[in-house]
Amino acid sequence: MTVYIAGVNQSVDTADTYFNEIKNLPISGSKVAKKKLLERQAILNFPVYDGKPLEARIEYARYIVDCPNCHSAEFAFEDKLFFCSSCLNSDIGRQIRKVKMPKDRKQIEDILGKRKIINRHWTNETIEELEKENLKMEVND
DSSP: OOOOOTTSSSSSBOHHHHHHHHTTSSSTHHHHHHHHHHHHHHHTTSOBOOSOOEEOEEETTEEEEEOTTTOOEEEOOTTOEEOOTTTTTGGGTTOBEEEEOOTTHHHHHHHHTTSOGGGOOBSSOOHHHHHHHHHHHHHHO
16 A cells, blocks of 8 residues: 655655655545645635735644634645635635745754654744754653
């Protein structure tokens, strides 16, 4: 059986890496991934909201963004734009929200890549805090 698990091919996946991997696999999820990527192209033509950007976070080796309207979460795309597939950003007239990725992204991904996938989380911790967490995990693993 073929599956794709976030965090296996790279330390942290975005929507781009995840859906682009799945679309090529001989699994039922490949059709959903292709559809999601096609929908993404249409979304890019929507107007962009001029409000404060949403912040991406990492959960189980996946970049995700929380919807401030319906409180669901979506994979974060590399284009740094967010469109909720649940509420369709209805609170802002179906405009696209901007997304802020971490400024120390490469370092964060490298540090998290040393952990088991189940422990690859980040929500604004500093590099130093992540490194300390890694040391504690080595002692406890």
